[in-house]
Amino acid sequence: MDFSQTDEQKMLQESVKRLLERSYDFETRQKMLQSGRPWSPEIWQALAEMGILGLPFAEEVGGFGGAMADVVAVAEPFGAHLLIEPYVSSILLAGSCLGQSDSPAAQAQLSKIITGEQTAAFTHEEGKGTADPAFVSLAATEAAGGFTLSGEKRMVLGGAQADTLVVSARTRGTAPDKDGLSLFMVDPKQQGVSIRSFITIDGRHAAHITFDGVQIPSERRIADDAHSVLQTVISRAIVALCAEAVGAMGALLGLTSEYASTRKQFGTPIATFQTISHRLADMKIAYVKARSCLLYTTALMDAGQAGAQDISILKGQIGALGRDIGEAAIQTHGGVGMTDEVSIGHFHKRILTINALFGDSEYHFRAVGKSLATVDA
């Protein structure tokens, strides 16, 4: 395998970087957050025009057939700029569910997502925080001509803003059965859907959503036997989230080593104190580890060889290494690092959020150990 970026990927990454450097500096982002807007429609439109929103989708559904490595190439700068736009939720999660469906309704919806006209929200998490979709228990009961949804979904990114909810639900069995999972397209304005909106610590809009006897016609079921679709979609989203985290880690490493070289205490830049310089070295080691793991796993995925253990290694490592880098960055910045006014803490909160989504490092490390101990038995 070759792990170097192709020229196309370099160009793609450069163009995203240029866009964000121009229009998404930290102060601009903070103003947007304070304005209460969930994200910037201008940036979203710019990404649509650059083809980034269609990047992960096959050409036959209106996408650009990008590989995982292409998505990673754009997700790293997304992380480095702390994007709050719903790329992972609307494109990689909800969008990919739509893209993997052969339902005409899903296809039609996806084309609006790719153009940026509308967004969709992946309405899946039930508070377990695991990567395994078998934990879904929200009930989809068959009723005349369709299904009735009842139950609760939590931490739905972009849930209050989405034009469509892509909801995972269980038509039979109980968690953690792999069988009996389906995906539904639900209009959030439908009767019985209650949405409690909030902002996450990393500035994204999210929602807890309750379904109370929500009627869904059969043609809005866009997938049945959906466990493996969900697993694929989530695995790819995990890689993209990890790429965001690695982008954030790179930013923290750069900002912190620069800060340490200018901030003076006791008459000398603090980088000259060995404890600080060794902490910077540890940050760099952690970053090199994180990025190696990301790029390797990405290539593995593009080669069709990434198994559950590989994804768990990636997610576990990024969560743990990211926390180390973030905490080291704050400590090195001292009081300034504790303020909302500089980007350091925001990067750390982005990393913490990514760690908690789809299973934290503890979960994934243990999953790795469990599979090793079991395979060897």
Add this chain to the structure above:
Amino acid sequence: MDFSQTDEQKMLQESVKRLLERSYDFETRQKMLQSGRPWSPEIWQALAEMGILGLPFAEEVGGFGGAMADVVAVAEPFGAHLLIEPYVSSILLAGSCLGQSDSPAAQAQLSKIITGEQTAAFTHEEGKGTADPAFVSLAATEAAGGFTLSGEKRMVLGGAQADTLVVSARTRGTAPDKDGLSLFMVDPKQQGVSIRSFITIDGRHAAHITFDGVQIPSERRIADDAHSVLQTVISRAIVALCAEAVGAMGALLGLTSEYASTRKQFGTPIATFQTISHRLADMKIAYVKARSCLLYTTALMDAGQAGAQDISILKGQIGALGRDIGEAAIQTHGGVGMTDEVSIGHFHKRILTINALFGDSEYHFRAVGKSLATVDA
């Protein structure tokens, strides 16, 4: 509670220190190890004469009625000098079992132990490495006028040198039943006893001992329903072992900070490198923690208030903090610390050994967490 040493304890500790400084410097110890002698009879006799061997025993069995704090006061210098004499095994473990027995045979044996004429070995461990005696499964089957012992004991400190083995065995039930445990006095030269002798990494002589149908007359059973006796004896031995470890940690802290202040690299003592000085600071923090935990738990025990959780906290902390100190000491010494020729590695091996005896830090931390989670339920 008052945690300061009494004047008597200070005197006792000082006299032991003086003896060891005079007769037990590192080179002398190493020569003894190389000579193949299991320990120094002269030192053992000196300790007997000072009353140290009788210290933990009640006056009515010929001891001096010392408190746990008294034993801790002598065990700290034992650790600081890496004593290989069988204080813990013959006095605190086997001796205490004899001392708690009302059997005349046990009493008679104990008086020979206290004078240093003979030694006894606590023959108990079955390879689980836990502090809980309920794990004993060596079988004591009732036979005409006595019992037949069959099974294996491992890591019996001083086992090949002892004049008497104090053996824990099960007359009924299965591990981990608390019921059905007894203690027997066994002559190691008896038919059916096979001893495989070896040296531990910290220089003590130990043995794995197999019992193959060994006949024991009833009067050599010195305790039945022995679970609580064993627990008490082991708890006190744990405190003494932890005191040894703390003594070793103190020695490592002192030796390492002194070394760092003289060893020069790049034209300056290595203690002036902040990474080294902060590592020394961490060693000191660890030492203060370890000693606080030791002294507090000792006082608690003397007040009759030390429960299983307190013992587990102590054993867990000493094992973990000791490892940190030992590894830091070796790293700070560099290549020299890797050699058998200086004491640093020997202290570390003593600490590692103590950690592994009667449950390592992992075991005890988990026991603490388990009891917390259970008590609160």
Add this chain to the structure above:
Amino acid sequence: MTTQTKEELDAFREEVAAYLDTAPTDAIREAGRKTTSAFAPFEQGAAWQAILNEKGWAAPDWPEEYGGTGWSAEQRTIFEEEYRKRDLPPLLPNSLKMVGPLLIDLGTEEQKAKYLPRILSGEDYWTQGYSEPNSGSDLASLKCSAVADGDDYIINGSKIWTTFAHKSNRMFMLVRTSSEGKKQQGITFLLLDRTDFPGMDIRPIKGLDGHAEFCEVFFDNVRVPQSGRVGAENEGWSVAKHLLKHERNGSANSPVLVRYLKRITEAAQDETSPFGGKLCDDPVFQRDLGALYADVATLAQFEWLIMSGQEMVNDPALPSIAKTMNSELIQRVSVMMTRVSGLEGLSMQLDALAVGSGVDPMGSELDLISMPFYLNSRATTIYAGTNEVQRDLIARSLPIA
């Protein structure tokens, strides 16, 4: 050590328990449960202090003549234990643990008479003006200047990380009155009667947790009376060092941590483990909890030894060791909290956290505080002398060959 019998202590415990069960208002209790920092919500903390002061219990460790309780160490511990059990808000330390004890030791009679009663009652809140934007760890390099002018000083410069300055009515601060000699010389310790002197400007700074707990304070030709000086001019460094002893040797920190671990354990009884069963029964949770609890227990053991006057109390590195241990344990406890909350810790819930808002939290009570507490506690290894500086000091106490 103590002359009280077990019966007397038991009776004392009952008295304390009965009082703490009835005296605090609902808002005060709510503030206690929602405390996510070393600093409790300001208003309820002050209200609670006023109530305690009426009972005479606002400052148990002050000398009795100045309003202390005269309790034995055992009684103070009992009080602390019962206090923690009820999750009551900690009293703000600046006045009670810092300025008050300092004035008792070094203040003039006039200063004592003027300030101590209002410190006890909570009417006055003293913010601390030490750090400056370019003088953090290297505090002695501070530049904020005070130039004598008649009976006054004229102050110019700025102070930062002044906790609750925007809620304070008094300030104690270090200023530079001379640039001669070593940088530690030429520093003066000042008490400011007001925080709204002409030319003073206070800017709250929002922290990672979304709360404005600390501020920057700007001084533009601020005229203050010299009578506010504590100690001699240019000798403020030793005054500050004296104060530090009170700050660091103050009270036991372990009870708070034990209580947080208890709340974590309780919350784990309602959480399911992604590997099946309840989180509290999960061996990994138990191991990690046990290791952390053991270290917190050791902090408690250490604090007991210090309180009892064990020999190690004479170690000059002791305050630094205590600060390092405590701050790093707070952080570890906070990480454990966020582990238990997981995803539910990701939502910003500033509204639900506000005392009296009536907004329901979105997850459990622990979920509400986990992330703010974690984020806020990142500061513990930075403030009051970074842990890097503490380790420098500890290393200096070690023997050299």
Add this chain to the structure above:
Amino acid sequence: MTTQTKEELDAFREEVAAYLDTAPTDAIREAGRKTTSAFAPFEQGAAWQAILNEKGWAAPDWPEEYGGTGWSAEQRTIFEEEYRKRDLPPLLPNSLKMVGPLLIDLGTEEQKAKYLPRILSGEDYWTQGYSEPNSGSDLASLKCSAVADGDDYIINGSKIWTTFAHKSNRMFMLVRTSSEGKKQQGITFLLLDRTDFPGMDIRPIKGLDGHAEFCEVFFDNVRVPQSGRVGAENEGWSVAKHLLKHERNGSANSPVLVRYLKRITEAAQDETSPFGGKLCDDPVFQRDLGALYADVATLAQFEWLIMSGQEMVNDPALPSIAKTMNSELIQRVSVMMTRVSGLEGLSMQLDALAVGSGVDPMGSELDLISMPFYLNSRATTIYAGTNEVQRDLIARSLPIA
């Protein structure tokens, strides 16, 4: 990257597997299983190298013209994987990974012709004479001197941590030939044809694990020919730096660690947990194993990226990052090993560890090696440049404002 098809690679794997299943003697296999260090037991390691050399496989990464195999990266990995699976002893690195590549790059034709074949065959073993008792991390301060005298140098001083010097017949070393200029100047790189020159004295040093792996070497007016010099006089520092690249960029380190983790996992299937059940089913064991395995996997990923020439290969800090990662992982793996062995790791079993002794180990095969491996691996963060020095170097590679 590769031009070989999957079928070709599969066939190659079969060929390697068949060879490795049959070529090593029992003693060589035993030595592999009993390896508790980066350095395998000397005699069996040498015997194995001789066998491999007959096959032409002693130095897969050497250029083909000098005796390398000409394998692709994939083939080398396959060889490495099959090699590790069988727990065969690693070949000693000094000659094959250090002196050999150095001579290929910088040696004279005469030196190459004379030394390379005997390096490949294992007939010559080259010990490394770098460190001195007072020059460890600060290697450039070395004092062992070589004074020119006719066609010879006269060497005085001493070297320490010379691995297997007591078993070596050759030595490469750094000596001081000038005290002018910066301390890095004035150092010369020498090859010594013998290790028993008159005036040379070798003292083995016993390590923590009870083995004498390294030595101190004393030089008392030792006369050696100048023809052994590599590079110019006083330019030995750059020769050593060149060599370092080979040492650090050598081969992948992760396969060894993966293999040790596998042995740990296998051993855990026979161990009972003190909390009931088998150790391998214990969630705490699984979590800790998983976290460690993930980090080892990341080392492997990193090594793959480097081997494939990914951009990060140009980072000047790369060798230091690799050394730090690898050494600290070895230590963590070794701790995990001792955790699994527990009490059974406490017995010194030097006799059972000796290849061919026929002494039964007292516990499991893992128990036999756990503690010696743990103790020996404490050196990994010390040798080849302490990890403190590595972190200094890594920090220097970071951007400054």
